[in-house]
Amino acid sequence: MNDLGNYLQSRRNAIDTALERFIPTPPACPPLIGQAMRYSLFAGGKRIRPILTLAAGDSVADHDTDTMAMPAACAIEMIHTYSLIHDDLPAMDNDALRRGRPTAHVVYGDGIAVLAGDALLTEAFHVLAHHPETVDTAIVARKIRTVDCIAEAAGVVGMVGGQAIDLQTTGQACLPETTARGKDTALDGTGLQAMHARKTGALIRAAVMAGAIMAGAPDATVDAMDSFGSQFGLAFQIVDDILDVEGATEELGKTTGKDAVAGKLTYPAFYGLAESRRLAAQSIDRAKRALSDASLGGHLGAIADWMLTRTH
Amino acid sequence: MNDLGNYLQSRRNAIDTALERFIPTPPACPPLIGQAMRYSLFAGGKRIRPILTLAAGDSVADHDTDTMAMPAACAIEMIHTYSLIHDDLPAMDNDALRRGRPTAHVVYGDGIAVLAGDALLTEAFHVLAHHPETVDTAIVARKIRTVDCIAEAAGVVGMVGGQAIDLQTTGQACLPETTARGKDTALDGTGLQAMHARKTGALIRAAVMAGAIMAGAPDATVDAMDSFGSQFGLAFQIVDDILDVEGATEELGKTTGKDAVAGKLTYPAFYGLAESRRLAAQSIDRAKRALSDASLGGHLGAIADWMLTRTH
Numbered sequence: 001m002n003d004l005g006n007y008l009q010s011r012r013n014a015i016d017t018a019l020e021r022f023i024p025t026p027p028a029c030p031p032l033i034g035q036a037m038r039y040s041l042f043a044g045g046k047r048i049r050p051i052l053t054l055a056a057g058d059s060v061a062d063h064d065t066d067t068m069a070m071p072a073a074c075a076i077e078m079i080h081t082y083s084l085i086h087d088d089l090p091a092m093d094n095d096a097l098r099r100g101r102p103t104a105h106v107v108y109g110d111g112i113a114v115l116a117g118d119a120l121l122t123e124a125f126h127v128l129a130h131h132p133e134t135v136d137t138a139i140v141a142r143k144i145r146t147v148d149c150i151a152e153a154a155g156v157v158g159m160v161g162g163q164a165i166d167l168q169t170t171g172q173a174c175l176p177e178t179t180a181r182g183k184d185t186a187l188d189g190t191g192l193q194a195m196h197a198r199k200t201g202a203l204i205r206a207a208v209m210a211g212a213i214m215a216g217a218p219d220a221t222v223d224a225m226d227s228f229g230s231q232f233g234l235a236f237q238i239v240d241d242i243l244d245v246e247g248a249t250e251e252l253g254k255t256t257g258k259d260a261v262a263g264k265l266t267y268p269a270f271y272g273l274a275e276s277r278r279l280a281a282q283s284i285d286r287a288k289r290a291l292s293d294a295s296l297g298g299h300l301g302a303i304a305d306w307m308l309t310r311t312h
Numbered sequence: 313m314n315d316l317g318n319y320l321q322s323r324r325n326a327i328d329t330a331l332e333r334f335i336p337t338p339p340a341c342p343p344l345i346g347q348a349m350r351y352s353l354f355a356g357g358k359r360i361r362p363i364l365t366l367a368a369g370d371s372v373a374d375h376d377t378d379t380m381a382m383p384a385a386c387a388i389e390m391i392h393t394y395s396l397i398h399d400d401l402p403a404m405d406n407d408a409l410r411r412g413r414p415t416a417h418v419v420y421g422d423g424i425a426v427l428a429g430d431a432l433l434t435e436a437f438h439v440l441a442h443h444p445e446t447v448d449t450a451i452v453a454r455k456i457r458t459v460d461c462i463a464e465a466a467g468v469v470g471m472v473g474g475q476a477i478d479l480q481t482t483g484q485a486c487l488p489e490t491t492a493r494g495k496d497t498a499l500d501g502t503g504l505q506a507m508h509a510r511k512t513g514a515l516i517r518a519a520v521m522a523g524a525i526m527a528g529a530p531d532a533t534v535d536a537m538d539s540f541g542s543q544f545g546l547a548f549q550i551v552d553d554i555l556d557v558e559g560a561t562e563e564l565g566k567t568t569g570k571d572a573v574a575g576k577l578t579y580p581a582f583y584g585l586a587e588s589r590r591l592a593a594q595s596i597d598r599a600k601r602a603l604s605d606a607s608l609g610g611h612l613g614a615i616a617d618w619m620l621t622r623t624h
Binding site: 024028029030032033034037082086089090091092109110111112113114115117118119121122123125126128129130135137140141143144145147148151152154155156157160161163164165167168 | 341345349398425430437455464468469473
């Protein structure tokens with residue numbers, strides 16, 4: 001295994017260990033909801049977002065990333081997992097399969113699935129506020145800035161807003177009589193990118209920014225991470241869309257071609273496959289330039305290259 | 313109107329004004345999800361929880377409660393509102409009517425209702441982290457402690473955990489083959505109280521504690537608020553159960569007697585009406601004793617008396 005492969009594997013292991021530590025257990029947590037949270041949280045996810053958080057922390061500070069940035073990394077993964085559980089619900093994307101396993105609502109019922117998502121979202125903010133446990137005023141200030149950054153990215157300005165636009169444009173939302181119809185209900189290329197910047201991009205941006213903030217980075221570095229995260233997030237979504245068209249169900253572990261069936265506008269559908277690939281590569285170039293302009297080393301650049309060539 | 317009546321009305325107005333200020337608006341917030349959040353947030357709620365936050369702040373500090381404790385008050389109301397939206401979903405209590413109006417999922421569809429709840433929960437933490445805007449290290453420390461306190465109360469140890477137990481005991485959750493059946497699936501009097509301590513009590517406790525924390529109260533005062541909140545929350549739930557049996561649909565604005573139809577265990581069903589009334593009054597006495605033991609004045613005692621006699 002090469003250097004990057006070793007890094008990714010060791011970071012994945014550290015994240016899984018930390019998630020085990022941060023997730024409430026019985027008797028404080030009722031057994032069934034605890035089981036449902038863990039079912040989705042430990043479902044073989046690639047941990048790309050929390051790895052980005054740790055890699056951003058590593059690129060700023062040489063040591064102690066695990067103490068400083070790990071809570072934020074785990075919170076990001078918990079928020080990502082909650083969004084998958086809710087997106088998979090029959091009321092939204094109605095997905096029965098995720099990462100090769102039945103989705104949470106198939107196993108636990110819709111009610112517990114809604115609550116498992118609610119729980120992961122709430123516990124994410126508890127982890128952010130509670131860890132690392134310290135009264136050091138500089139670190140407390142970083143913690144509240146991280147809560148601010150992640151909450152904004154996960155909320156209506158970011159992820160939830162993007163999912164709401166997605167629901168509305170695929171006709172799955174009721175529009176009350178009083179709601180104006182029009183530009184909101186159809187996407188063009190610009191609208192597609194804006195929707196994904198919210199739905200996928202915002203949390204990825206927050207992931208790298210949170211790592212830098214918790215590692216004590218200066219504002220200019222946090223800004224560079226913001227630029228890196230924006231471009232990485234865009235490329236990530238384009239590659240996801242390409243894999244949805246190209247991938248086999250067996251390999252990707254979810255129903256492929258589903259975007260097209262659901263009438264969702266995707267990058268390949270709008271730009272074609274070749275142009276989509278070019279756009280993804282262009283975003284990764286821009287992401288890496290944001291790092292080099294800020295003289296930031298570490299693994300983020302290699303992770304960006306690897307993401308571009310991923311096959312699942 | 314008496315003193316308490318004036319206080320409640322002026323606090324309600326101030327809370328509504330602050331909520332308008334804190335809720336994201338277009339273009340940052342996509343219009344439909346913004347509309348859905350506002351639909352439930354401004355649905356004529358009594359604002360009891362945020363009033364408790366402000367009253368707790370008022371009982372600690374003579375001035376500036378509106379700057380210090382108002383963000384926490386609004387966050388508590390946003391979290392309460394999100395919990396109502398999700399509880400009303402067909403996958404949970406399946407309520408079509410709330411406060412005399414169609415519930416969010418009836419108006420906007422289940423998907424947008426799930427997202428409106430997610431959005432209110434997330435924005436609550438954004439409000440807590442972002443306001444009041446200050447670099448004062450003492451206030452920043454209060455803010456992170458408030459996020460910690462509210463996240464714990466709203467999560468699996470508290471509100472979400474209580475709702476999960478409620479779903480499971482009313483048979484609305486799927487139990488995977490691997491889940492042990494047994495004591496979790498039937499409630500006795502102790503289990504009933506423990507479930508409500510999570511589902512209703514935890515957020516009410518956090519509401520008064522957050523007001524005290526943000527007002528800069530010493531730990532002993534925060535502890536007294538914790539005791540007050542526990543007893544107030546218990547009485548609140550018992551009164552709610554009594555009103556469900558006694559109230560008329562017109563007066564309460566929701567379908568009454570529904571608990572019994574749903575097979576939910578309630579205080580009147582378990583203890584009878586007279587004993588339920590005695591238990592509620594006993595809790596309010598204990599709540600007021602927690603205040604007097606800590607020499608805390610202000611409006612909290614009068615609010616507790618008023619809550620006991622409410623008819624809706």
